[in-house]
Amino acid sequence: MNFESKTAEELMATENSAETKMRARDVRVSYGDTEALHGVNLDVYRNEVLALIGPSGCGKSTFLRCLNRMNDTIDICRVSGEITLDGQNIYERSIDPVQLRARVGMVFQKPNPFPKSIFDNVAYGPRIHGFTRDKEELRQIVETSLRRAGLWNEVHDRLDEPGTGLSGGQQQRLCIARAIAVNPEVILMDEPCSALDPIATALIEELIDEIKQSYTIVIVTHNMQQAARVSGRTAFFHLGNLVEVGATEQIFTNPGDEKTQDYITGRFG
Numbered sequence: 483m484n485f486e487s488k489t490a491e492e493l494m495a496t497e498n499s500a501e502t503k504m505r506a507r508d509v510r511v512s513y514g515d516t517e518a519l520h521g522v523n524l525d526v527y528r529n530e531v532l533a534l535i536g537p538s539g540c541g542k543s544t545f546l547r548c549l550n551r552m553n554d555t556i557d558i559c560r561v562s563g564e565i566t567l568d569g570q571n572i573y574e575r576s577i578d579p580v581q582l583r584a585r586v587g588m589v590f591q592k593p594n595p596f597p598k599s600i601f602d603n604v605a606y607g608p609r610i611h612g613f614t615r616d617k618e619e620l621r622q623i624v625e626t627s628l629r630r631a632g633l634w635n636e637v638h639d640r641l642d643e644p645g646t647g648l649s650g651g652q653q654q655r656l657c658i659a660r661a662i663a664v665n666p667e668v669i670l671m672d673e674p675c676s677a678l679d680p681i682a683t684a685l686i687e688e689l690i691d692e693i694k695q696s697y698t699i700v701i702v703t704h705n706m707q708q709a710a711r712v713s714g715r716t717a718f719f720h721l722g723n724l725v726e727v728g729a730t731e732q733i734f735t736n737p738g739d740e741k742t743q744d745y746i747t748g749r750f751g
């Protein structure tokens with residue numbers, strides 16, 4: 483059987499298997515009276531890079547924000563359906579969204595370092611979550627996170643300087659270091675390179691390639707070459723629906739749906 487072309491029933495059957503890190507079932511999202519996502523079923527596998535692609539306004543970012551309840555912060559937004567992380571419904575009352583966002587971190591389109599020093603940007607999460615017993619442990623976490631984000635060599639001698647003083651690409655790597663510092667399991671990236679030049683973009687793509695062994699990554703991108711370069715699977719969204727999901731190579735060379743074909747060949751979007 484083709485692993486990538488499971489029916490909804492077969493997907494349900496895998497719900498508790500170790501390969502599924504996050505599972506979305508019949509996810510509907512409305513902003514006020516307007517439904518933006520019309521019942522999405524999608525699994526995110528452990529340690530994969532999953533790319534979400536599709537024309538502007540199709541609901542990629544809306545879906546991404548469901549995965550760590552960032553939509554909770556939008557007053558008019560309503561989410562229904564079920565999303566699980568390791569089998570647990572993340573919309574249960576008992577789930578603290580702040581704790582959830584430590585497990586499912588997020589990197590935004592525009593680098594958004596806090597108006598704090600480089601050190602404090604990375605130390606912020608471990609401090610508020612009480613991860614460290616002493617200053618040395620915190621320093622270690624900051625160094626490790628900056629190293630993993632490929633930024634240590636550029637900033638180790640100016641950790642006290644403001645994060646906002648770095649270049650755009652460095653700021654984005656700082657934001658990745660900040661996400662990594664709380665030891666997340668999943669990292670959501672919402673067009674993380676759209677504000678960056680090609681060199682800074684290449685560095686972020688290399689970084690994604692390096693860190694994917696340790697994290698599950700879901701990335702929204704408008705750049706199809708980027709999806710092809712960084713992801714193992716790609717999901718194509720259109721007008722609030724998930725049209726298809728499959729191995730990236732298959733989606734880009736032999737998509738199952740005409741709409742996907744039209745999008746990847748530039749006929750719309």
Ligand SMILES: Nc1ncnc2c1ncn2[C@@H]1O[C@H](COP(=O)(O)OP(=O)(O)OP(=O)(O)O)[C@@H](O)[C@H]1O
Pocket residue numbers: 513518536537538539540541542543544545556
């Ligand atoms: N905060 C919001 N308030 C009202 N409507 C919203 C809000 N955010 C998104 N929408 C609407 O939901 C739909 C999906 O938007 P979303 O940003 O998820 O799409 P997208 O595929 O990520 O688009 P893009 O590629 O342009 O970022 C759009 O019609 C958009 O106008």
